[in-house]
Amino acid sequence: MTSAPAAVAAPRVTLPVAVKAQGPYIFDEEGKQYLDGSSGVLNVNIGHSHPRVLRAMEAQLQQLTFVHRTHFRNDPARRLTQRLLAIGPAGTAAVEYSNSGSEANECALRLAFAYQYRRGETGRTVILSEQPSYHGMTAGALSVTGSPGKRDPSVEPLLATPAGHRILVRPKPGRRRATHEEWAQAILAAGPSRIAAILIEPLGGASSGAAPIDPETMYWLRQETARNGIVLIADEVMSGFGRTGRWWAADHSAVAPDLLTSGKGVTGGYTSLAVTFVAETVTRAIGEPLGPIALGHTMSANPLACAAADAVLSVLEDEALLANAAARGNELAAALTGLCDRYPGLLTDQSGIGLMRAIHLDPGRPADTNQRILAAAKDNGLILCTAGIDATTRSVLVAPPLNCTSELITELAARLDAALGQVGAGLVDQLRAGSTDRASTTASISTGVR
Numbered sequence: 001m002t003s004a005p006a007a008v009a010a011p012r013v014t015l016p017v018a019v020k021a022q023g024p025y026i027f028d029e030e031g032k033q034y035l036d037g038s039s040g041v042l043n044v045n046i047g048h049s050h051p052r053v054l055r056a057m058e059a060q061l062q063q064l065t066f067v068h069r070t071h072f073r074n075d076p077a078r079r080l081t082q083r084l085l086a087i088g089p090a091g092t093a094a095v096e097y098s099n100s101g102s103e104a105n106e107c108a109l110r111l112a113f114a115y116q117y118r119r120g121e122t123g124r125t126v127i128l129s130e131q132p133s134y135h136g137m138t139a140g141a142l143s144v145t146g147s148p149g150k151r152d153p154s155v156e157p158l159l160a161t162p163a164g165h166r167i168l169v170r171p172k173p174g175r176r177r178a179t180h181e182e183w184a185q186a187i188l189a190a191g192p193s194r195i196a197a198i199l200i201e202p203l204g205g206a207s208s209g210a211a212p213i214d215p216e217t218m219y220w221l222r223q224e225t226a227r228n229g230i231v232l233i234a235d236e237v238m239s240g241f242g243r244t245g246r247w248w249a250a251d252h253s254a255v256a257p258d259l260l261t262s263g264k265g266v267t268g269g270y271t272s273l274a275v276t277f278v279a280e281t282v283t284r285a286i287g288e289p290l291g292p293i294a295l296g297h298t299m300s301a302n303p304l305a306c307a308a309a310d311a312v313l314s315v316l317e318d319e320a321l322l323a324n325a326a327a328r329g330n331e332l333a334a335a336l337t338g339l340c341d342r343y344p345g346l347l348t349d350q351s352g353i354g355l356m357r358a359i360h361l362d363p364g365r366p367a368d369t370n371q372r373i374l375a376a377a378k379d380n381g382l383i384l385c386t387a388g389i390d391a392t393t394r395s396v397l398v399a400p401p402l403n404c405t406s407e408l409i410t411e412l413a414a415r416l417d418a419a420l421g422q423v424g425a426g427l428v429d430q431l432r433a434g435s436t437d438r439a440s441t442t443a444s445i446s447t448g449v450r
Helices: 051-061 075-087 101-118 139-143 153-158 180-190 215-228 249-253 280-286 303-318 321-342 369-379 406-434 436-443
Strands: 018-022 025-028 033-036 092-098 126-130 166-169 195-200 231-235 259-262 274-279 347-353 356-361 385-387 395-398
Touching: 033 406, 051 303, 075 092, 075 303, 092 101, 092 280, 101 139, 101 195, 101 231, 101 259, 101 274, 101 280, 126 180, 166 180, 180 195, 180 215, 195 215, 215 231, 215 249, 274 280, 303 321, 321 347, 321 356, 321 406, 369 385, 369 395, 369 406
Parallel strands: 126 166, 126 195, 195 231, 231 259
Antiparallel strands: 018 025, 025 033, 092 274, 259 274, 347 356, 356 395, 385 395
């Protein structure tokens, strides 16, 4: 009988206590100001405490906060559904609500299997996804997630998709995303007639560091899945609702998936809601209603969350924030490219679309370098997120709110510059202290001084 490995206690981290947030800034109990350079975790898309959203939520609180969808319909959900149908991918016929991105992906997987089952394709039990990828922490979503660090061995018995029914498509060493040739090989190896769905992030998030899929690969996947009766699912939990300068990252490849999942930005972080967009081809095969097959959570489509989301969509449209995300995204890309040039040996390049960007670390730097950058950024009053699953994808996400200004981009870059200077100097000092034979290595790490 083998014994379980001894548990390792996680280091205790003392976090500041946030007490107030306004626009792109958060304040702690000591009065320190932080620029929210990651929009929370890419969900606070229109900044904190937007008056229009607060007024809408307060008004809804005074009227109706909860009814169950099996007992009543409610006006906020009806209004929101009509708006979502108008902006969803081409061919969208229905939307299913849940509470988080994980649940939205879980819903999409269920609908994909139901679609195949209703068509009599009961042998289609394989899901293809990518490594790197991150699709959520619920059982089904985690089972098809290509992030080894998320897959603790203790949770394997809970995972909904057996190992033989999930295939992770991996890019060649040194590449962040798989090419269509690698997808083709995986599809052929699995057998096209056994594949229920392909789950893809058009723009990678926490696993790949805002690495976009090549548009030609995305287009090829759309053609190949349609030809072989495979459901194409686009995970846009992070990249959706205008983050890339268009409603959906898949729009940059001129692709409309069969199912598209999104969350985070739909309510701007003001409350919890997520959406699965369902194409007419899927609803026609399954039949209405979809609800009994999808996830019927208690709080799904509650009036308060729907009112908040409706107000957020109004802000996005009325303030032309998709166009702003595209324009400010170009400025952010230029600023991050400048920082990569300023810190050779620490950074390699930047990637992303619109206001979903990342700076990638030199593979030769220590594995905790992105954590060091986060800590130094926080010292300089800048909040960011780490990303990546290996040396190729290790990075830091930079994603300010969609209503940011050019001046805010400049301020963010200045704070990040200061943080990178601290980290670069610290790595040089560490290497010098470790060995005098590493002169060539230390010389390659710029501290940003010119």
